Amino acid sequence: MSRKRWRSVKEIRIADVARLAGVSTATVSRVLSDPDKVRQKTHDVVMEAVRRSGYTPNSTAQKLRTRRTMNVLVVAPRLTNPVFAEILRGVDDELTQSGYGIIIGNLDNRREREARYVDLALSRQVDGVLLLTGYIPEKGQRSMRDSGLPIVAMCAAIHEEGIPNVVVQDREATRHAVEYLARLGHRRFGYVSGTLGSIIEVERFAGFREGIAAAGFSQDDVVRWEGPFVFSTGVAAAEDFLKMKERPTGIFAACDESAIGFIKRVRAERVRVPQDVSVIGFDGIEFADYTEPTLTTFRQPLHELGRVGADVLSRLIRNEMKPEDWSVRLPLTLLERDTTGPVLHKDYKSLRRSAV
């Protein structure tokens, strides 16, 4: 029976190859890692032995000796959110090029899970950490940075010494969203939040408030619905929205998923989008182009974000960071699609369609 099949595979060590080639282990090691250091003839003999024995170096032994694991940890708040999947793709594209492995840390929106991954970092299983999460620090909680490992923050900016930031311009974009809605004639606003306690949410809401102020409105003109970055948050927000007498007409959702949930729910009650209510999302996930109507949203340069973050991390690991790269803030693109439009509500006289 084959139950122990893989146990029976004989492990080939560098010493076996050395013996087979009639050289020392040092020479074999050199052939494999620094071929210029050996004679061509020796090289060929060793390579032949490697080939015939099917030798592959044991990477754990290499890691121990070289003190480099060639692994990085990527901590994401939730895997099923396409935003993180897309960022991860960028990270993957950049890092596997340079031989790094990616270990994923999935919090599934539960902050307390972070502890496991702090352990991972502390036990030196990885050379660096890419944080796609970011929470407002709680005292007493052991955090990633206690590990002393190189960290790159890719949530909204963490202003902390020694931690580079690779983020998008959330705050500016959110402010811009409000201005955009205001230009369309909206006067009462709704804000569907993201995960409370997350720095991203703090930033986006701050931008939103700035926008409200800049456009000359009072914070009282704003309704805020709270919840994590998921569909159901939008649905719940919509439930509340539907109960209101004086409904807001311009809604900003801190992520596409909740925007989509919101729209789906209100449309089920014959609220028209964008005629009765305009909705603008945030992220630019692929799916947002397949909803009906297609979602107006800010597109994050997700893949690039991942690449850049990974690049910064690998430079940080190699101690090759240039000071000007310590904070990268990528711009977002407003995708004007079909869930936003001028106010048509009876309260308002001028339709200002020209303002679109």
Add this chain to the structure above:
Amino acid sequence: MSRKRWRSVKEIRIADVARLAGVSTATVSRVLSDPDKVRQKTHDVVMEAVRRSGYTPNSTAQKLRTRRTMNVLVVAPRLTNPVFAEILRGVDDELTQSGYGIIIGNLDNRREREARYVDLALSRQVDGVLLLTGYIPEKGQRSMRDSGLPIVAMCAAIHEEGIPNVVVQDREATRHAVEYLARLGHRRFGYVSGTLGSIIEVERFAGFREGIAAAGFSQDDVVRWEGPFVFSTGVAAAEDFLKMKERPTGIFAACDESAIGFIKRVRAERVRVPQDVSVIGFDGIEFADYTEPTLTTFRQPLHELGRVGADVLSRLIRNEMKPEDWSVRLPLTLLERDTTGPVLHKDYKSLRRSAV
């Protein structure tokens, strides 16, 4: 400046703790891994030293000595497909419980990328592999199973000695899909494929053909559109569909994304779903409940699939597999939603609404 901050963190080794506690390294090791083997008093002294020094064992050294990396590799065809994200969640839930780390392998739908991950396996960076991919073997290509590592196949069944299968009943479900469409009165069928060369696609198409035959139709009544498991495959299929004179009325798409792409595209041309064409998807991703109309589809038990696969793998690693678990085939659930309905086309006289 802090550019070298993490370099200056002094690494604490087990020897340091031993010295601090006035015991040998063996004792420290025992305290940490097998506390019953030491006297209570010694235990306390050592733990205090551990605490004060902030020691965490170097996991690379542990791995080398114990020959267990406590890492598994998960190879997925494409990260941004919510199907794999969801499976990954299940895997994560199961494996991080038992202390395993997850290294991801993302093929991004490009088969040739598999080679990198074969290297990972060969160099013993992981204790086992979870294959969410599966391609029809090509000769000469070095495959995962050459690594001799425990592997669990979670794509459609790979019938190979020593490789357990944890899969869904694709074939049955697909056959069922055809029967379902046939009962609704459909007589001409469309099949939107998944990635060619993938075993999943082979299985699903086989099931489809079986269904066609079982329902008494000829394979000539079927149009097949080819492409990978992505939105645009459905869009492209729709383009072709729109050009046809005699359009199929019952469409099966091998994944929800392409089903959604298809629907979006045909609706843009005023083709009504389900009145003009019924579409049934496969996967049951969360989005499918937010499209308009909501998508009829087969729900895969994704999270459970991940958990079970991970469980089987960890048992396989520990050599605790029971023969009856070598093939697990989870059932799918048909979610009857709004993209399927009885044929209303003028060609057919009886609407057979009762057949729904």
Add this chain to the structure above:
DNA sequence: TCGATTTTTGTAATCGATTACATCTTGCGT
């Protein structure tokens, strides 16, 4: 051809844990 220099190769220490085996303690019965 010889010795000095450079290049190539080998020896053995090292990375940081675990663990077999040896040795030392402790507890217990008499």
Add this chain to the structure above:
DNA sequence: ACGCAAGATGTAATCGATTACAAAAATCGA
């Protein structure tokens, strides 16, 4: 108090590579 078994602890080998340093071989000029 003594002897012996059981329990606790220490010593040192080990996992499988890399690499500093030493030694040997090749190269070169005179």
